[in-house]
Amino acid sequence: MSAALVEIRGLSVHARTEAGEAHILRGLDLTIGRGRILGIVGESGSGKSTLASCLLRLLPANISRVEGSIVMDGTDLLRLGPAAMAEWRGRRIAAIFQDPMTALNPLFTVGTHLVDVLRRRFPDLSRGAALARAEAMLETVGIPDPPSRLDAYPHQLSGGMRQRVVIAMALSVQPDLLLADEPTTALDATIEAQIVDLLGRIRRDFAGSMAFISHHLGLVAELCDDLCVMYGGLVVESGPTEAVLARPRHPYTRALLDCEISEGDTGRLVTIPGEVPPVTADVEGCIFATRCPHVAPACLAGQPPLASVGPERRAACVRSFEILP
């Protein structure tokens, strides 16, 4: 892995909920390599989207406490003032969101969205030049007949087309970091494949790094250079995608892989018994202990740190080599 673009250390996020104080991220460590695509996978409730919100510093109102550091190019984003952080958004960091149906303002045309974003990023751009560039961006993301689509309102486009528009917005600002928070979850399978194809294709011209958040291991395997597995507000395993998938070093990654439907599979689906510990619970030992088939007394002593388990690889399991030889 080349030099890191983003280094997240000990990221901890608390939120106020009706059930009391929730610990959504529990001291997470994560690195996004320069020019790499990092896949972030995990079940619902593992804190993936909160992680994305932290990177953008657009946190929901019920977040009460954020600790740790998110260092990007030597700057700790968590220490920036609101105005300074706003400077980073739409310049250095851009995002694609989960639900393309609601991601665009229904009362403004595709062209307005793109032109405003472009002119904010490149203030010297004239309106005409911005429109021309917007048109070119729509072309890049595979939207047919770009000139007429500039005048279209979001409701006149399908979900897949809207997501392409958001991707065009993201690319148009030439960010160093592109966050894709489950960009295909709300789309049906064929469109999902097209969007993943598109993301794979654009990386040829895209110089920055990408963080691709998904609960779909197969997609991540297809698209990402590196992989990081989240569970219960922590990263439990990380490393180059191929190596991790070929030989997982954390029992949760193993279990996730077993859940994937592989070719030639017959019979019933495999599931991981149990549930993610509730965010309101205090967890003493390993976060996965309640569902781990290999749990031992050593696992209950405390959360194991992410330790090196091979070249570029880290896992948070004290019995890693014992149970996954």
Place this chain on the structure above:
Amino acid sequence: MRGALRYVGARFVTTALVVLGAMLLLFALTALVPGDPATALIGPQATPEYARRFIVEMGLDQPWWRRLFTFLSRLLVGDLGTDVLSGRPVIQVVGAVLPYTFALTGASIGLALLLGVPLGCYAATHRGSTADGLLAFSSVTLIAIPSFVIAIFLLLLFSIYLDWLPVLGGGEPGNWVDGGKRLILPTVALGVGWIGFVARLVRTSMLEVLGENHIRTSRAYGLPDRLVVYKYALRNACIPTLAVLGVGIGRLLGGAVLVEIVFARPGLGRLIYDAISTRNFAVLQGAVLVVVVAFVLTNLLVDLSYSVIDPRIRRQDPVR
């Protein structure tokens, strides 16, 4: 375009029905109002013969439903009847005071929007701040105080005690400066509660819109707050605000009656009030008709404005 025309056509039919319903109610009510119109209009000294002739002239010997029918059939040819007191056509009587009421209500709405919209936006973007709390308190207070109380207070303070502004009346027609000066206090009296009302409406709609995903998108792309709030969010927040305002026009016209009376301004409200006290039914019917039509037309305008604001309502768009 054809869809839009059909829509407007359908709305005109509804409008006609609303006017019919309102007039029906008005005629039924006038039949129930106690007091003899002839006595009220020409005084108790009139001879019985004269009073009798007067009643026949006004058509008051007919049952109310027949008077309604006569009224409506005359209406079709643009005749609102004649004011028996002055002998002038009702349409002239109403037309003479209409500009005063329109100026008053228009200026009040203008004042309410001019101040209420930015205040509401500010409160929504500074939710929970001291300013937000202060604004909530003063809004509710201003909404709760009846406009005539504010009117009397303003009169005492600015016209009598400080002597800055003219006391009463609507001013000479054609004298714009004087007319404008005389419009200030009534406008404030009528509009000040509406500033608070509009601010509350905008704040609520705005808070809802600001929580939506597309606003997060705008923020994620670093668009400045000014653009996010006043361009992207405000347009969305307009629709529920307009909907409530459209209905509120009725209440505004009702408030205008009281303000016109306190300031002794000519206007529809005052005309209706005087017409009721003197049982001058022809004028009453004409003035109420104008109020109903104004109300319905405002709401038609509000409904049509949705399709200007929200492209999803323009139904003729081909789906691409």
